[in-house]
Amino acid sequence: xxxxRKNNSPEQAGFIIHPHATVRNRYAAQTxxxxxxxxxxxxRRSLRGLRKLAGLAAGKVDLARxxxxxxxxxxxxFVFSPRMxxxxxATDARTEQEVWSGVKDMLGRQSTTLGPRWSRRLRVxxxxxxxxxxxxxxxxxLACRKNRVLELGCGEGIGCSILAENVAxxxxxxxxxxxxxxxxxxxxxxxRRFQADDFLxxxxxxxxxxxxxxxxxxxxxxxxxxxxxxxSRNLNGDGICVIGTPNLAAxxxxxxxxxxxxxxxxxxxxxxxxxxxHTVLRFAVNDEVVHTGGDAMAHYLIHVGCYKRKQGxxx
Amino acid sequence: MTPKTPCAADAAxxxxxxxxxxxxxxxxxxxxxxxxxxxxxxxxKFASRLIGRGKRVLDVGCSEGLGTRLLAQECGHAVGLDxxxxxxxxxxxxxxxxxxxxxxxEDFLxxxxxxxxxxxxxxxxxxxxxxxxxxxxxxxxxxxxHDGMAIIGTPNLETxxxxxxxxxxGHINCYDEGRLRDELLEHFHHVFSFVANDEVVHTGYPPTANYLLIVACRKRG
Numbered sequence: 001x002x003x004x005r006k007n008n009s010p011e012q013a014g015f016i017i018h019p020h021a022t023v024r025n026r027y028a029a030q031t032x033x034x035x036x037x038x039x040x041x042x043x044r045r046s047l048r049g050l051r052k053l054a055g056l057a058a059g060k061v062d063l064a065r066x067x068x069x070x071x072x073x074x075x076x077x078f079v080f081s082p083r084m085x086x087x088x089x090a091t092d093a094r095t096e097q098e099v100w101s102g103v104k105d106m107l108g109r110q111s112t113t114l115g116p117r118w119s120r121r122l123r124v125x126x127x128x129x130x131x132x133x134x135x136x137x138x139x140x141x142l143a144c145r146k147n148r149v150l151e152l153g154c155g156e157g158i159g160c161s162i163l164a165e166n167v168a169x170x171x172x173x174x175x176x177x178x179x180x181x182x183x184x185x186x187x188x189x190x191x192r193r194f195q196a197d198d199f200l201x202x203x204x205x206x207x208x209x210x211x212x213x214x215x216x217x218x219x220x221x222x223x224x225x226x227x228x229x230x231x232s233r234n235l236n237g238d239g240i241c242v243i244g245t246p247n248l249a250a251x252x253x254x255x256x257x258x259x260x261x262x263x264x265x266x267x268x269x270x271x272x273x274x275x276x277x278h279t280v281l282r283f284a285v286n287d288e289v290v291h292t293g294g295d296a297m298a299h300y301l302i303h304v305g306c307y308k309r310k311q312g313x314x315x
Numbered sequence: 316m317t318p319k320t321p322c323a324a325d326a327a328x329x330x331x332x333x334x335x336x337x338x339x340x341x342x343x344x345x346x347x348x349x350x351x352x353x354x355x356x357x358x359x360k361f362a363s364r365l366i367g368r369g370k371r372v373l374d375v376g377c378s379e380g381l382g383t384r385l386l387a388q389e390c391g392h393a394v395g396l397d398x399x400x401x402x403x404x405x406x407x408x409x410x411x412x413x414x415x416x417x418x419x420x421e422d423f424l425x426x427x428x429x430x431x432x433x434x435x436x437x438x439x440x441x442x443x444x445x446x447x448x449x450x451x452x453x454x455x456x457x458x459x460x461h462d463g464m465a466i467i468g469t470p471n472l473e474t475x476x477x478x479x480x481x482x483x484x485g486h487i488n489c490y491d492e493g494r495l496r497d498e499l500l501e502h503f504h505h506v507f508s509f510v511a512n513d514e515v516v517h518t519g520y521p522p523t524a525n526y527l528l529i530v531a532c533r534k535r536g
Binding site: 094095096097099100102103104106107108110111112113114115116118119120122123125126127129130133134136137161162165186187287288289 | 332333334335336337338339340341342343345346349350352353356357359360363381384385388389398399401405413422424442443444447480481484485487513514515
């Protein structure tokens with residue numbers, strides 16, 4: 001084993017070792033964790049790993065694509081001799097600040113000024129940003145994998161980046177013109193557009209997904225049908241809708257329906273969506289975790305509608 | 316903690332608040348890796364719940380202070396520390412008016428911020444040179460009260476092959492769960508390992524998690 005490693009030394013091979021390998025090796029040396037790996041395999045893998053890591057350092061190998069299978073091999077570890085490790089240490093003698101300035105150079109200079117709603121929210125209750133982004137991520141994973149996304153009630157567009165990450169186009173509509181202005185300032189691109197409009201009854205196109213978080217509770221009961229019709233008419237035949245709203249069933253009694261909100265419990269929301277979709281998937285949310293657990297205790301509801309019913313055919 | 320319905324924040328949406336500015340780092344998240352903002356805030360929330368209320372927290376490597384603001388709000392008081400002067404400038408511009416939060420532009424390896432109920436650091440130790448890692452962990456313990464709690468978050472070495480080029484550029488000291496646990500045990504009696512996939516923190520199988528969240532308490536010595 002020792003001989004084999006010597007033959008594979010980086011001095012001979014002329015490789016530069018990626019810092020990760022160094023670190024792992026230190027740990028491996030301390031714990032003898034790798035003794036279960038057959039020596040032959042170790043030797044071969046270390047050379048293959050070195051080649052790969054050398055390629056990585058030179059920007060030639062993209063690990064995310066798998067490159068060769070060395071990095072993700074059975075134990076996911078490369079083993080280097082102490083000599084290799086010393087060499088590796090010598091190649092990365094930069095200070096933390098020097099390394100960090102390299103990272104900063106890759107980020108680019110830019111800044112973002114949030115609109116009044118989210119500025120206020122971050123000052124009053126910053127944890128809400130985590131919860132809100134989590135709901136957007138869930139909506140994006142379920143519905144926003146195709147071409148076109150419409151967000152109804154997009155506010156200042158805080159969820160736009162997540163919803164539009166993997167789609168060709170995004171349109172956010174909100175009747176709050178100031179919010180739309182903030183959204184356009186921060187997030188507008190050629191494929192990410194915003195529009196200040198009262199969307200009730202409007203058609204903006206045939207979308208693959210319609211997302212409306214924290215919207216339906218602001219719609220009065222007599223407009224519920226018109227709202228769901230708006231969702232439906234903006235979807236193509238294969239379209240998916242994601243509706244999120246606070247859960248009445250878990251609302252604090254004192255604050256239940258204050259502020260004139262039209263809060264839904266899970267069954268009422270599902271029944272409403274069932275009028276326009278053949279299939280409704282019910283999810284519940286506590287804090288940042290979206291789940292299929294008991295929705296009586298969930299703070300928030302996310303219901304996903306698909307296979308829309310033919311319009312005018314509502315049950 | 317007082318239960319809040321998500322509409323509570325809506326009710327508070329009065330105008331007149333000073334605008335919040337994101338600098339280079341958070342802007343990069345939102346423009347290039349928008350889900351990172353969620354994941355990072357989720358780790359901070361996890362920490363804030365374990366630390367509890369009425370505590371003073373030191374947030375090492377606070378960057379633009381978004382998570383520090385969360386800690387201050389949920390725990391009571393937070394001090395953010397970062398050696399990046401640009402990030403500290405953004406943090407101060409946003410949050411300096413708040414009475415329960417302070418920012419310091421110092422290098423933690425040589426700083427003496429004081430004794431805290433908790434020390435958090437997320438995405439920091441993987442940027443520390445391996446030779447300095449032991450000093451870093453000792454510094455964490457040194458800045459804690461005897462009953463203080465340390466929470467260390469860092470990307471998992473074992474899923475680094477999925478990391479972006481920008482991430483890999485700065486990661487010079489990635490840990491797996493075992494090594495971080497072992498090194499923390501040199502400074503603390505009790506070490507609890509959690510891991511995260513995306514925004515979900517759990518106690519599942521570490522090799523398939525993308526993030527480590529290690530909680531350490533009862534410092535030695």
